[in-house]
Amino acid sequence: MTIEVLLVEDNPGDVRLTQEAFRDANPSVHLHVASDGVEAMAFLKREGSHTADPRPDLILLDLNLPKMDGRQVLAHIKADEKMKTIPTVILTTSDAESDIAKCYGLQANCYLTKPVQLPAFEALVRSINDFWLTKARLPQSQ
Amino acid sequence: MPLEVLVVEDSSGDIRLTREAFRDVNPFIHLEVAHDGVEAMAFLRRQGAYAGAARPDLILLDLNLPKMDGRQVLAMIKEDEALKTIPTVILTSSEAEADVLRSYQLQANCYLSKPMHFEAFHGLVKSINDFWLTKVKLPQQDDGDEPEPGAHAGHEQGPKKSRGTKGEQ
Numbered sequence: 001m002t003i004e005v006l007l008v009e010d011n012p013g014d015v016r017l018t019q020e021a022f023r024d025a026n027p028s029v030h031l032h033v034a035s036d037g038v039e040a041m042a043f044l045k046r047e048g049s050h051t052a053d054p055r056p057d058l059i060l061l062d063l064n065l066p067k068m069d070g071r072q073v074l075a076h077i078k079a080d081e082k083m084k085t086i087p088t089v090i091l092t093t094s095d096a097e098s099d100i101a102k103c104y105g106l107q108a109n110c111y112l113t114k115p116v117q118l119p120a121f122e123a124l125v126r127s128i129n130d131f132w133l134t135k136a137r138l139p140q141s142q
Numbered sequence: 143m144p145l146e147v148l149v150v151e152d153s154s155g156d157i158r159l160t161r162e163a164f165r166d167v168n169p170f171i172h173l174e175v176a177h178d179g180v181e182a183m184a185f186l187r188r189q190g191a192y193a194g195a196a197r198p199d200l201i202l203l204d205l206n207l208p209k210m211d212g213r214q215v216l217a218m219i220k221e222d223e224a225l226k227t228i229p230t231v232i233l234t235s236s237e238a239e240a241d242v243l244r245s246y247q248l249q250a251n252c253y254l255s256k257p258m259h260f261e262a263f264h265g266l267v268k269s270i271n272d273f274w275l276t277k278v279k280l281p282q283q284d285d286g287d288e289p290e291p292g293a294h295a296g297h298e299q300g301p302k303k304s305r306g307t308k309g310e311q
Binding site: 078081084085086087095097100101104105107109110111112113124127130131132135136137138139140 | 220223226227228229237239242243246247249251252253254255266269272273274277278279280281282
């Protein structure tokens with residue numbers, strides 16, 4: 001059974017590294033990419049070109065995004081009765097205390113900072129896979 | 143700086159196993175236990191005997207509890223502006239889809255089923271430590287939330303860590 005993960009990330013380099021790291025960590029993961037906040041919301045609401053896209057089992061959300069900021073995307077997800085049950089993991093370069101507090105206040109499921117070095121980044125993707133996609137119970141798609 | 147973990151669990155056997163597993167994987171964890179939902183809320187709100195209680199960095203919450211159910215505890219935590227930022231992980235023997243869904247609706251940070259066997263339980267505690275207490279960025283104790291009525295700054299545990307300023311704006 002494939003696990004659907006939505007990565008919301010505007011940096012093509014980070015997208016590629018995340019795709020490669022998941023391919024190594026868990027071949028059952030089907031990674032979808034939205035490159036800005038507006039596209040992320042269209043994907044989640046299955047609007048426009050996303051009508052046939054699946055509901056993700058997990059969302060990995062960057063904070064600094066074009067068009068609509070990751071904090072706004074998070075607020076929309078967690079204010080929506082249907083979407084709020086999708087575990088939403090913040091994955092960002094920001095380690096500002098204000099961002100961490102704000103995201104937990106908006107009910108992010110957890111907050112992770114992107115390591116700069118590639119081996120540490122790959123290890124973090126493995127951790128996300130091991131914890132969220134192996135150990136944690138995720139809600140069934142409704 | 144010790145990490146404060148609040149375990150809300152009524153089974154004395156599970157409390158003991160959790161304590162032993164954390165002692166093995168991370169000696170810097172300070173584990174506090176609340177045995178029912180009412181005690182958990184008193185601890186979190188620093189009421190009565192808990193006036194000097196530390197704010198937990200992480201809560202491990204069982205669902206089936208005496209006096210006040212874990213679902214109610216979760217709802218109260220996540221409705222409280224001062225408490226909602228504390229990551230709250232459901233750790234329960236319930237495998238029911240309805241409990242998983244309801245917990246995420248109430249904004250549990252994560253849902254874990256307790257394995258039956260000791261080895262697997264130990265492995266799960268190690269995973270909680272490796273992920274939540276090692277990889278994840280937790281909110282700081284004094285993260286700008288409004289203080290609770292009657293709570294004094296002196297109850298905050300430890301100095302605020304200084305951080306870089308390369309936050310995204």
